[in-house]
């Protein structure tokens with residue numbers, strides 16, 4: 001963020017229109033255009049987007065929702081918010097994304113939807129998933145995937161509904177924030193109402209209306225998951241930077257790839273032909289059977305060198321709440337557990353300069 005985002009906040013502050021309004025609407029239009037979808041609806045974050053996506057598809061108590069076992073906890077939580085059960089599926093260790101071959105065995109008469117996660121900005125194998133998903137509804141967890149593409153189709157238009165995040169760890173940010181995308185007009189209308197208490201009119205429409213005594217109708221049990229116009233104004237500026245952010249990250253991801261290509265205990269992320277990685281994160285896999293140090297020892301060593309790293313994400317079935325509630329064991333999803341223990345995200349962002357990337361690469365190469 002910089003001066004332009006700062007200046008963009010003037011309009012909502014001085015106009016006095018702070019909640020979802022014209023800035024959000026303009027941000028949505030541009031997001032939809034860039035992601036080639038008919039509708040984009042801004043919300044307060046990606047977690048609320050996931051909740052609304054499942055609610056709009058009618059997911060409820062007794063239903064099951066398939067989710068990868070290696071993802072941020074919010075993907076699975078969204079199913080629980082609807083009273084449904086998240087059913088975990090192991091991942092493909094090569095991509096860190098849901099393994100389509102393992103989906104088949106998890107589908108039951110109760111399965112309503114599947115949430116493929118485009119983890120770290122790499123789209124899940126959507127063709128393979130569609131071929132095994134049958135009539136299941138598909139909600140893309142595209143939290144990390146603004147600007148990513150699968151077979152040259154942007155994320156967000158690859159399923160029934162797409163859910164994006166604008167948390168500061170993502171490529172474009174509004175502090176907190178999220179976006180729903182869909183090509184289905186009816187779903188868009190439902191999502192629009194659900195994010196605004198279930199109201200049939202937006203705040204803006206209501207205030208512009210000719211009859212001051214008319215309040216909207218409330219047909220649905222809705223929520224207040226709106227984005228503020230302050231965030232919308234920042235989002236409008238950020239979204240224009242998305243392409244250059246991704247290009248920059250792509251350039252330095254290629255640099256990391258070359259820098260680590262000779263290290264046999266380190267697996268670099270790869271991008272299948274036809275896909276465009278969104279590079280929310282650059283996540284390595286440390287093969288501890290061959291590495292001189294464990295993943296954790298490497299992370300500590302890098303921390304001492306002033307380099308921040310993190311595990312890619314977590315095996316959700318092993319988080320205490322999920323263990324207690326569902327009684328799952330690590331070996332139920334071995335690839336997710338392996339990724340939890342041995343993945344390592346290294347710095348890749350747009351404030352880093354050439355010397356920063358060279359320094360990170362040098363320090364990692366020195367371990368070899």
Ligand SMILES: Cc1ncc(COP(=O)(O)O)c(C=O)c1O
Pocket residue numbers: 045046047048071072074075117119141143144164165166167177178
């Ligand atoms: C894969 C995934 N899904 C969902 C979320 C939740 O996004 P938010 O923080 O915007 O609620 C995140 C956030 O990190 C994520 O990485």
